[in-house]
Amino acid sequence: MVGLLLIGAVTLSQWDWNRSKPWINQTLSEAAGRQFAVEGDLSASWHWPQPLEEGWHRWVPGITVQGTQLVLQDPPGFARPGKAATPQTTARAEMARASLKLWPLLGRQVVIDTLELSGPDISLARLRDGSNNWTLLPKRDPDDATPRWAFSIHQLAVRGGHLAYNDAKQDLDLTARVDTLSEGQTVVASGNAASPASGTASASSTPVYGVRFDLKGTLGKARIEGQGQAGSVLSLRDKEVNYPLQFTAKAGSVETAVRGILANPGALSGMDFQVMLKGASMADLYALTGLVLPNTPAFQTQGRLQGSLQPGRAVWDYRDFTGTVGQSDLHGNLRFVSAAPRGKLSGAITSNQLRLVDLGPVLGTATTATAQPGRNGKVLPNAAFATDRWSTMDMDLKFAGQRVIRPNSLPLEDLSVHAVLDDAVLRLEPLHFGVAKGQIESKLVLDSRKRPLTVHMDTRVQNLRLAALFPEVELTQKSLGRLDGAMALNGQGNSVAQWLGSSSGEARLYVRDGTLSRELLDRAALNVGSIVVGKLFGDNKEVQLHCAVADLAVREGLATVRTAKLSTNEAVVDVTGTIDMAEERLNLSVKPASLEWKFFSLRTPLYVRGTLGKPDVGAEPGPLLLRAGAAIAAAVAAPAALALLPVTVPGADDDAQCAPLLAQATQPVKAGRAGAPVARTPSR
Structure with missing residues (x-):
């Protein structure tokens, strides 16, 4: 043998x-x-x-x-x-x-x-x-039974x-050159990414690299450049290899530095990297990762990336990351799971200070969205929602921000939102934040499967200090009152303006304990209210607001005043009419009833017409009151829809002046086709 x-x-x-x-x-x-x-x-x-x-x-x-x-x-x-x-x-x-x-x-x-x-x-x-x-x-014959x-x-x-x-x-074209490092050339990796966490097997020893590589190419119109180092021998059999890898790369505006190990290269699993990532906008990551993220200012983040790149079963965990977007800070944990027909991003993010201009609108408005030509001075936001990528990924994210800074507005406090995107339907439930020493809680559902986009919103406002909304008023140390309210609207549209212009539902607001004057409302830039108060009570007079109730029925973009009353120390004021949100036109009648009839002018009703951007206030001819009253009667008699959010105003019913008005504001608001059809009255 x-x-x-x-x-x-x-x-x-x-x-x-x-x-x-x-x-x-x-x-x-x-x-x-x-x-x-x-x-x-x-x-x-x-x-x-x-x-x-x-x-x-x-x-x-x-x-x-x-x-x-x-x-x-x-x-x-x-x-x-x-x-x-x-x-x-x-x-x-x-x-x-x-x-x-x-x-x-x-x-x-x-x-x-x-x-x-x-x-x-x-x-x-x-x-x-x-x-x-x-x-x-x-190659084999179909009838060949020989084992492969x-x-x-x-x-x-x-x-x-x-x-x-x-x-x-993927419209991807890459070329790479690989060079062997001799024993004398073998180096320890350098770069911005730190070593893997000490709990990994790779952290127990210094990684040694046997090859270096340079790559270049294109992804779409973006140029790709990169370089790095890897182990000299790649094991494809063992499940625990800890193959070292380090590289830096740039694709368009996005730059990354990666250092860590790939535990099982044969299965593309066991990934454990420290990753630094930065770029001009988080939206630029879509072409590279498939993640649907908003348009943002420049960002940078660093964290620990673990998981698998197995085709069809990829799982990425981005743990304990910290970073900045513009002037905002972000921290948290994210997970992305690749699946058919859509992958899913989940996790929790926190922020100490978040600027809304940094993350863009939660709904993802287009970067180039502006007011469309021919809007004739309309003021409602007309930026289009960017929903084209909602069908490519699902999402389940929780966000908590201590302080949210808005441009030219008061900051929000203690913002929390749970955002769920499932099959192109986005739910923000709940969306809660504090503002002006009060609380606002909303539920939003946006369905991009339908064209145009359908939006359902339920919102509750509690104890909002109106003066705190306007810094110029707050400086006077005078109060415009405290606001409670609720609103439920359903509508369709690819922007806020389109949605409001088609929406149906109800809104109810209650204000108590305030001071009204033309000067205060001018400081608050509330032009319509300023003019009305000036004409009713005089330009230089302050009146005490006991309470005010506004009850609106909204149908297909037309808001009809079912009840709107103001109780002051001078008069009780009734408001009737409509607000056409599609055309942004006002058609209101203001009728004061003096408590003591001190002023003859209080017996004269006013009209409020024109547009939201350019209102027109003047004396109302008598015959028009009959038409306005008929419209209000029709709205009040309309059948109710599904009850949703009651208005709660603790303690306010103690006020003898306000109790009758408050009784009208305790019925729950309703979403849907509330109110009888009311013809849109042409403005004069």
């Missing part, structure tokens, strides 16, 4: 393997389902013991095969964009050395312990239909070379 082994060893070492190249080329071509050829020399030698085996398997002889000038063509019929019909090359290598196990060959398994490639030139491609040139599909050959590699080592990747689906 020993003699036979010696004869076999001598024969193997002396055999001219170039004579076997035709058979080897044909066999491997059939196994790969494409043309394969060893165009240079081919040789083989015995080796033992097996370095990667244990027990008796370690002493089973193996064979090391070495070839030069190897070529692997693209699969038949694989047509690269812009390429000629002639076969294209998937891979070339100046030299390849493979250590094969003999025992598995009996079971039609090609097991390579170590594959070493020198000077490879690899060109991978994926077409728009999803087909690629790296999946090996063996299996192919596996345990370790891969690359000595220099080039790699190209073209992905038509």
Whole structure:
């Protein structure tokens, strides 16, 4: 037996393997389902013991095969964009050395312990239909029941070379150059990303890198550049490898620095990196990651990224991250799970100070959205909601902000929101924040599956100090009153203006204990109220507001006053009429009833017409009162819809002046088609 082994060893070492190249080329071509050829020399030698085996398997002889000038063509019929019909090359290598196990060959398994490639030139491609040139599909007759050959590699080592990747689906085109670092050149990684957390296996020792790479290319219209270092030998068998990787890259405005380990490279799992990421806008991450994020100012973040990149089962955990967006700070944990038909982003984020201009609207308004031409001075916001990406990802995020700064407005305190995006339907429930020493709580549902977008909103206001809304008024240390209220509206539209212009529902507001004067309302920039108060009570007179109630029925953008009363120390004032939110036009009648009839002017009703941006206030001719009264009667008699939010005003019913008015404000508001149809009255 020993003699036979010696004869076999001598024969193997002396055999001219170039004579076997035709058979080897044909066999491997059939196994790969494409043309394969060893165009240079081919040789083989015995080796033992097996370095990667244990027990008796370690002493089973193996064979090391070495070839030069190897070529692997693209699969038949694989047509690269812009390429000629002639076969294209998937891979070339100046030299390849493979250590094969003999025992598995009996079971039609090609097991390579170590594959070493020198000077490879690899060109991978994926077409728009999803087909690629790296999946090996063996040729075989449909009636052939012979078991397929299996192919596996345990370790891969690359000595220099080039790699190209073209992905038509992602509009991605990359090329990379790989260089081997000699022992004297091996360096410890540098970069902005810190080492992995000390709890990982990789943190127990300094990572050593054996190859360096440079890459460049394009993603869409954005240029990509990068460089990095990696381990010299890549194990594809062991589940716990801790393959070191460090790189920096830039794609368009986005820059990243990554350092850490890939525990199981064969399955693209066990990722544990410290990641620094920055860019001009978080929205720019969509092309790179598929994450739907708002348009923002420049951002930078750093945290620990763990998870898996397995196709169809990718899971990313971005833990304990901290960063800035514009002048806002962000902290928290995020998870992204890849799934069909949509991936899902979940997590919790906190902020000590958040500027709304930094994160953009929660709903994601378009960056270039402005008032449309031809709006004729309308003032309601007309920026379009950017909902085109809502169908590409689901989301379940919780956000808590201690202080939220708004442009030209009071800051919000203790903002909390739970945002759920499911199948292109966004729910903000609850959305709670403090402002002007009061509280506002809302529920919003936006359905982008319908065109135009449908919006349902329920909002409750509690104990809002109106003077605190206007710094100029607060400086006078006088109160405009405290506001409680509720509003429920359903509507359609791709902007706030369109939504309000089509909405139906109800709104009810209650104000108590305030001071009214033309000067105070001018300071608050409440133009309509300023003019009305000036005409009713005089330009220089202050009146004490006991309470006020406004009850509005809204149908298809037309808000009809069912009840609107103000009780002051001078008079009780009734307001009737409509507000057309689609056209932003006012058609109101203001009728005062003096408590003591001190002023003749109080017997004269006023009209409020014009637009929200340019109101017109004047004396009301008597006959018009009948028409306004009829409209109000029709609205009050209209059937009610679903009850939602009652107005609560603790303690206010103690006031004898306000109790009758408050009784009208305790009925719950209703969303939907509230109120009878009311014709839109042309303004005069």
